[in-house]
Amino acid sequence: MKISARRRIVNAVMLSLSGICTLLVISVLFFILGYLLVHGVKSLDFDFFTKLPKPSGETGGGMANAIVGSGKVLLLATLIGVPIGFLAGIFLAEFSGKTFAFTIRYVVDLLNGVPSIVIGIVAYALVVRPMRHFSALAGGVALGIMMIPIAVRTTEEFLRSVPNSMREGAMALGATRAQTIFTVVVPAAMSGLISGMMLNLARVAGETAPLLFTALGNMFWSKGWLEPIATLPVMIYNYAIAPEEDLHQQAWAAGFVLLMLVLAINVTARMVINRGHASSRR
Amino acid sequence: MASSSIAGSLRHRANRGVLARLRGGDEISYLVTLACAVLIFVVVALIVAKLWGNSQPAIRAFGWDFLRTSRWNPNGGKFGALPFLYGTCVTSAIALLIAVPTGVASAIFLAEMAPPKLSNLLTFLIELLAAVPSVIYGLLGIFMLLPLIRVYLVPALKSTFGFLPLFQGSFYGVSFLSAGLVLAVMVIPFIVSVSREVLLAVPTEQREAALAVGATKWETTWDIVLPYARSGIFGSIFLALARALGETMAVTMVIGNTPKITASLLSPGYSIAAVIANEFAEASGDLYVSSLIFAGLVLFGLTIVINALARILILATSQKAATA
């Protein structure tokens, strides 16, 4: 059977087109990285990490409070989102019956699909209005809720990937169900779990919309958990839409720091996961 | 749980620590994990309840007219969300128009052509794109993309398609088009990543059969593999759509924040998520706040339905592959 020239040309053209598309998509990533690198590094200095923002109109200053602020809000989010998600994930993987598991998974997916701005509204209604102030806590609750779905699915997935023979072995040695889970299954899945949770954290680290009317912002250091607090993403937003060149520079620097942080977590976590799963991947 | 003898419990505590306390802890761990699972239901129920409860004044005042009228007038107490709904749909449509062909083509390349090692590496890089925070997309949108669109893309569009109402009128940078382009970049990784998985799940025999009867590689892909994976690919598209509909920051930064319905993609517009981000913190008066929350409820409903569709479609393909 001879393949006509037309068919061969179509073949070649379409296949190369698909290659070009891939190249295009990849180049966007490098374009973004390069652009942020050029603009971000230029305005990155020691002050950025150690100084407070300057009042509008004065040059200089840094984002020390926003860096710490993001850390605090993310810590709260982790403390809220990870335990709930982790334990619910254990329930899914180890205890739950089929129909109930399906329902939970469905609801978790539902939660995962809620737009972040809507989570912001809910956190405002749940925390800010009753407590009568904007706070790090409100921001943490918003991001914490956003962390739950991925925490559940990550836990379930990695626990399921632990071979059943390990469970059976532990049980045969006289361990209870709970002992098996917490001393055999979870430790076996630990590196995957931690990586998954890190990915989860990286995902919410850049969230801005839910923080706009929960954490609000702060020109100074924020004490404790009940005061408004500055965060990197909100600072980037505020500075990006501002007219001053100086603030744009700071926004680039902050964007660069944030992106590097998020990408670094992503790369390490994914490498750990891929190594663990090397055999099960193609 | 209680140990029969004091000595026994002491021994346990001394020797086994955590292990001992977990002995017989099956019920506790069952209950605690169950409680957490139930808590998720509670959280979702709270979200729905808050949205539903707080949007009641607007629902009572406007009903379906909320989605059919286009006056957004906080002074006059008239709220119609049509311009926002329109902006959300138009920007998402532009995004999909660009992201679907590019994303699916990339997925084909990665699943069907690239050697596994290269494919894994490239997929890894593309998935990193999905990790870039949306506020950074907005930042790049304002300072990198807008000037590029203004200088190169819009003159080109105007000179070739200028006769279409889609590309008429003045262009100022912030527009439906700019927001759609930013969204396209943001959702491509979702399409690539999910579509690739779906394509990889297509049984190899299908391809071999086609190649054996003399089909070219492309014909095999186009006529055999793609139809087989169709519902999964549609699933990835719906997933991307849900993401595009709910995206807030990047859109807010480049769409122009103007509640207008115009045919021209070069005009500034508004989206549901953007209007909430801009106006929620300051909306005073029950009806105003309630209208914004109603808009949030609409967005919530939209994304839920589309996400559910996506899951069903993706599930359908993987089951088909599993039974094949």
Add this chain to the structure above:
Amino acid sequence: MSNFSRSLAVLALAFPLAAQTRLTGAGATFPAPVYQKWFAAYQSAGNVQINYQPIGSGGGIKAVTEGTVDFGASDAPLTDAQLAAYKAKNKYDVLLFPTVLGAAVPSYNLPGVTGELNFTAQILAGIYLGEIHKWNDPKIAAANPKVKLPDMDILVIHRSDGSGTTYCWTDYLSKVSSEWKSKVGAANTSVEWPTGIGGKGNDGVAGLLKQQEGAVGYMELIYAVKNKLPFGRVKNKSGEFVKADLKSVTAAAAAMKEMPADFRVSITDGAGAGVYPISTFTWLLVPAHYADSGKAQAVKGFLHWAITKGQEQVESLEYAKLPKAVVAQEEKQIARIK
């Protein structure tokens, strides 16, 4: 055990004294540059730390009404309905304290046009109604005989958030243009714009203006000055084209006949020589009652500082000082905060 509880009691007593009172305020972006300067200076002088977030006047009014901040800020005086809503919600009043005066200026980004453009009320209303949409419109040309205006579309920029600057701007337009009043309505922090695109905050408007050739936007004077954006003269009631500056804004304040007891006053379109017609006071919105007496003291202390010592710092940021009589009137009102 009793030792422990005693030390707890000591701690509880000592805590309010030891813990620094901190205040959070939010609202207008119009005076934000001077407020941020004030709060930084006030803190470094060893006083209370005050975090101010410029989220817009509408946001300031909402936040103070819901009690999510310790004070709000607005360049729109509260309406009767807003005052009533506040009282209904909180059982006590909210007090308005003028802090400085500023001006909303028509700024533009017109390549090739150097020097200041002249604007009349008709031109500004026409542009913002969408009726004048070319820079070389005969009406603009008539007011600017010496300027060669480009044949370029006008891009109108307004605020996307609820804004006191918008209030001041629309207050002026609704006073001088009956067409504006009938089509768009009276002054408000957010209106239904007939045309244009929205920017968030004064910063957002200035940012958009900088990027868009052919754009016109209104913003507080300092935002135009610090971003080196050109802005035009506006024709006042006496028929002069006046540029916004310290002198012309101060003149607008001096032209005010009488300050009402609750400080809710509009000074736009003022009569008199040298008056800049789109000037306004800007206000802090302070609850008359604080549950925490430490906060009440802190707010009172700051207010006193702001209207006396703080006034020395405002002119470097192009805001006009409060008239002496107003300061005296405010001192009396400070005593009402409990």
